[in-house]
Amino acid sequence: MLRANLKNAISEAIRNKFGDIAIPEFSVEIPENPEHGDYATNAALILAHTLKQSPMEIVALLSVELEAKNPELRKIEVVPPGFINFILSDKELLARIEGVLQNPDEWGKSKDGQGKTVMVEYLQLNIAKRPHVGHLRSAVIGDAIKRTLDSQGYHAVSDTHVGDWGTQFGILLWAYKQADKDTKKKIEEDPFSQLEVLYQTANKDENANEFGKAEFAKLEKGDTENRKIWQWMVEISMEKLEESASRLGLLSFDEHKGESSYENDMPAIVTLTLEKGVAKKTEEGAVIVDLENEGLDQAILVKSDGASTYLLRDLATIKYRKEHWNFWKNLYLVDVRQSHHFKQVFRVAELLRFEGVNESEHVEYGFMSLPTGAISTRAGNIISLEAVCDEAIHRAREVIKEKNPDLENANVVAHKVGIGALKYFDLSHNRRSDIIFKWDEALSFEGNTGPYIQYTYARLKSILRKTTDQDVEHSVSNTIGLDSLEHRLVAAGLRLGETIEDALEDFMPNILANYLYNLAKLANEFYHSHPVLQESDPAKKQFRLSLISLVALTLAKGLSLLGIDAPEEM
Numbered sequence: 001m002l003r004a005n006l007k008n009a010i011s012e013a014i015r016n017k018f019g020d021i022a023i024p025e026f027s028v029e030i031p032e033n034p035e036h037g038d039y040a041t042n043a044a045l046i047l048a049h050t051l052k053q054s055p056m057e058i059v060a061l062l063s064v065e066l067e068a069k070n071p072e073l074r075k076i077e078v079v080p081p082g083f084i085n086f087i088l089s090d091k092e093l094l095a096r097i098e099g100v101l102q103n104p105d106e107w108g109k110s111k112d113g114q115g116k117t118v119m120v121e122y123l124q125l126n127i128a129k130r131p132h133v134g135h136l137r138s139a140v141i142g143d144a145i146k147r148t149l150d151s152q153g154y155h156a157v158s159d160t161h162v163g164d165w166g167t168q169f170g171i172l173l174w175a176y177k178q179a180d181k182d183t184k185k186k187i188e189e190d191p192f193s194q195l196e197v198l199y200q201t202a203n204k205d206e207n208a209n210e211f212g213k214a215e216f217a218k219l220e221k222g223d224t225e226n227r228k229i230w231q232w233m234v235e236i237s238m239e240k241l242e243e244s245a246s247r248l249g250l251l252s253f254d255e256h257k258g259e260s261s262y263e264n265d266m267p268a269i270v271t272l273t274l275e276k277g278v279a280k281k282t283e284e285g286a287v288i289v290d291l292e293n294e295g296l297d298q299a300i301l302v303k304s305d306g307a308s309t310y311l312l313r314d315l316a317t318i319k320y321r322k323e324h325w326n327f328w329k330n331l332y333l334v335d336v337r338q339s340h341h342f343k344q345v346f347r348v349a350e351l352l353r354f355e356g357v358n359e360s361e362h363v364e365y366g367f368m369s370l371p372t373g374a375i376s377t378r379a380g381n382i383i384s385l386e387a388v389c390d391e392a393i394h395r396a397r398e399v400i401k402e403k404n405p406d407l408e409n410a411n412v413v414a415h416k417v418g419i420g421a422l423k424y425f426d427l428s429h430n431r432r433s434d435i436i437f438k439w440d441e442a443l444s445f446e447g448n449t450g451p452y453i454q455y456t457y458a459r460l461k462s463i464l465r466k467t468t469d470q471d472v473e474h475s476v477s478n479t480i481g482l483d484s485l486e487h488r489l490v491a492a493g494l495r496l497g498e499t500i501e502d503a504l505e506d507f508m509p510n511i512l513a514n515y516l517y518n519l520a521k522l523a524n525e526f527y528h529s530h531p532v533l534q535e536s537d538p539a540k541k542q543f544r545l546s547l548i549s550l551v552a553l554t555l556a557k558g559l560s561l562l563g564i565d566a567p568e569e570m
């Protein structure tokens with residue numbers, strides 16, 4: 001009986017004791033102090049308000065009822081001012097382990113999301129600009145959310161919403177067109193990096209914006225030469241995007257829509273805003289929605305030179321996504337600096353009565369900065385994603401060389417550990433916090449890190465590799481008694497499903513990451529204090545092996561939802 005069952009059992013006990021009342025929302029949580037049991041509920045405290053009765057009276061009635069009807073509970077404790085703590089029976093835990101191990105592929109999966117499509121937008125690279133460390137968070141968090149949604153039966157659709165439209169491309173076009181022969185030749189040889197250099201140099205020119213606007217206006221109006229150059233730049237940049245995505249081991253994208261793909265949808269939206277009186281035309285010819293009264297400033301849809309804006313493209317995007325995918329939710333993994341932008345987008349879309357606005361959410365995240373000097377020398381002042389990955393893998397290889405010099409496939413493992421460390425560092429923090437990435441911390445084999453969890457997994461696997469065939473018969477005797485640590489470890493290992501549910505509630509992968517860390521910590525404690533292979537009682541040995549299988553399976557599944565590979569040896 002895990003959380004959901006326990007919740008049902010409590011509701012049923014309430015109905016049996018207090019009749020068919022509307023049951024208020026109550027919680028079932030894991031007590032911080034493990035001595036207080038596997039779960040605790042505040043149901044009686046909440047009911048006390050509804051029933052105008054003392055919580056301790058309610059608790060007394062409920063606990064007797066729960067005890068009588070639920071043999072899966074070993075112990076029910078009443079704690080003033082009105083909490084109830086539950087300890088699950090060992091028998092129940094043992095039966096559950098067996099259930100998981102008989103069907104390992106299904107572990108952690110559910111059908112909760114069946115029939116629901118969720119758009120997840122992340123890794124929104126901009127054309128001709130190198131993917132940098134700022135894109136890492138979007139990519140890593142977005143990918144983890146997509147994987148987790150998939151595991152619960154949702155139809156998660158990923159999109160990159162590539163930045164390929166706007167004045168900045170006008171600047172690039174302008175710079176490219178006036179580049180001399182030598183520069184053009186260099187660009188041909190190494191297009192991606194050279195375009196970036198070109199863009200950066202052009203931006204230093206005080207006329208860049210003006211000329212850029214003019215070139216972009218031409219592009220938007222369909223100028224053949226500009227279109228051709230632009231198309232070529234998009235292609236080069238998409239290759240780069242694919243390269244970064246595969247380096248990071250991201251799932252492949254379902255959509256590769258660029259902002260430009262909404263080009264044809266924009267005019268109708270502008271007309272609509274004007275017709276509905278939502279927007280007005282200024283004397284200079286711009287189209288704006290005045291949101292000053294709501295503290296959201298002016299939302300500009302069309303600039304005075306007639307060019308479309310980023311905001312207008314986002315309006316077209318919501319409309320497209322709702323019409324094309326009929327999403328249940330539409331998520332944008334974008335850093336917190338754009339929260340004002342998304343407030344404007346959602347508000348204007350609401351004024352236009354677009355469908356899907358209330359289901360659209362800016363899943364924002366804070367900054368990740370690297371300690372200064374760390375790898376900045378390699379790529380000028382922007383730290384490229386590539387350099388961060390290289391560094392992570394290089395450092396992982398060094399650590400492995402020291403810890404396990406004879407390891408086979410050391411390079412493959414270093415890749416998994418390095419990229420895993422990078423991802424885990426990001427994912428283990430609350431996405432809303434600003435974080436400073438620290439190499440030593442992220443790559444340490446101790447503490448709340450990716451390598452620690454991977455290492456724990458590899459250790460558990462190495463025990464399992466040493467077992468003989470007769471050991472791994474997966475029926476667990478349900479009569480053996482568990483000691484307190486064993487009991488806690490089983491209960492913790494079985495919580496994967498409910499942790500995933502919690503992590504998805506507000507799209508917080510850190511909930512899953514921290515669960516895995518606590519599970520790994522407990523597993524290490526167990527491993528150091530309990531013999532497994534040396535255990536002489538066969539039933540106990542069998543149980544401990546099953547427990548280790550459960551924990552290893554749970555760690556690997558959980559890591560995979562975070563997009564992290566777990567090497568079998570490291």
Ligand code: ARG
Pocket residue numbers: 121124125126161162163314317332334
């Ligand atoms: N490319 C944009 C930028 O670099 C981010 C895009 C965010 N997504 C969106 N739908 N607006 O700022």
